[in-house]
Amino acid sequence: MNPFDGSSRATGKSRGMKLIFEKHRDGRRGFSYGLSDVSGTKPLAGKYCRATEARLPCLSELDVVRHYTNLSRLNFSVDTNFYPLGSCTMKYNPKFTERIAAFEGFLQLHPLLPQLSGGGMLAQGSLEVLYESEKLLAEITGMSAFTLQPLAGAHGELTGVMLIAAYHKDQGLRRKYIIVPDSSHGTNPSSAAIAGYKVKVIPTGADGYMDLEQYKKQLNNEVAAVMLTCPNTLGIFNPKIKEITDLAHNVGALMYYDGANLNAIMGKCRPGDIGFDVVHLNLHKTFATPHGGGGPGAGPVGVSKKLVEFLPISRIIRRADATFALDYNHPKSIGYIAPFYGNFGVILKAYAYILALGKEGLIKVAEIAVLNANYCQARLKEYYDLPFDKTCMHECVFSASRQAKNGVHALDIAKYLIDQGYHPPTIYFPLIVKEALMIEPTETESKESLDDFIDTMIKIAELAKNNPSVVTQAPLNMPIKRLDEVRAARQPDLRWKP
């Protein structure tokens, strides 16, 4: 069944796709008020009144409701379909965490409630959630302490690199470089650059690992840190990671672990135990908040002992009388990086998720995430080129090079998948793989869903061989067909004109 065919799109394509302005009819109203029966009111003074009417569309209430309901049905979501978007996918987003985040006691709290006296007791529970969340994340990652404030993964990276800079400065050293392998997530070199460092990029060897010889050549006492995306964007975990961290520490550089996709290793290995000094997590990937909607997110940062004193303020403390409070007395802190407490609702959902799953549950998450990705890889590798053929972690990266010889590129495969009711995998990333198709099935999907998707991918491979134009014309069932992508980017037509 194709959930995107016309039958499930209530109003059909032409009418459903009209802009709300095009549905305007002069004088139509969605509401009517009676005349005011309040006496003594005065009309607004002329100088506050518009000279011309606001050009808002006039519609009946039903038209408005249908317009927005039908728009919402154009959304693609994990609630409706499979979403194997590699590197950044929505992982397990259970509904119970949403319900907890909506509890009045949390939802209605004002961020400026006093911490202790009077109304402050109302904030104690939330402060405890933050305090305990830090402790749980520190336990899961093997780090000494956490800040929960960063508002996204990239924001966590920036915070982490600022902590590294503060550490070196405190040592009286100026270090210029941050080393980043070319298989890292794109935000890694960006965060390093924004924090004022020059980036040294290390190429990936034929085995999918960072080239160790090149790494040794680039490593010296001007290097502030080595940032590793783990697993890297090929979905591969580097078995020589201990050697890499030891080499870095030998020259006084710190190790940064991009743990956005912690579902690959959670409960199996801890960044702190293998020598990392800084780690950021994406709660909005691994810990129950959906990623993909543009926020809100949370990118908590954990640090080893030597970096704790530089963490952003405020820090949450538990006092001798078992109450919780915010502590600002950290003279070496890098200061504020976000207002208040970060995205509290996202942190709360992660907290509930971790407690509900427990240690065994979190380990299962990692095991199933890795199993599912390897299952997809094993079933598809006969049909698509697999540039780095080894056990993968939470995602696998194919190349559509074989299909591209027949004119079917990664983009065409993505468009055809949309027509079949799937969110496409990440395409053309990582950059080091030509015609990349990066598939992350996640830990949540059943074998049946995976098989359906894999069968569709196999069908596409066959079409690419025997009937490529079927794929290159897709999508045919969508309200919007192929776009002139260059023109759409250069001359976007976003404004309605009467």
Ligand SMILES: *Cc1c(COP(=O)(O)O)cnc(C)c1O
């Ligand atoms: C998603 C992701 C990021 C960036 O996270 P944002 O919240 O989108 O800023 C960084 N690194 C990796 C490996 C990621 O997958």
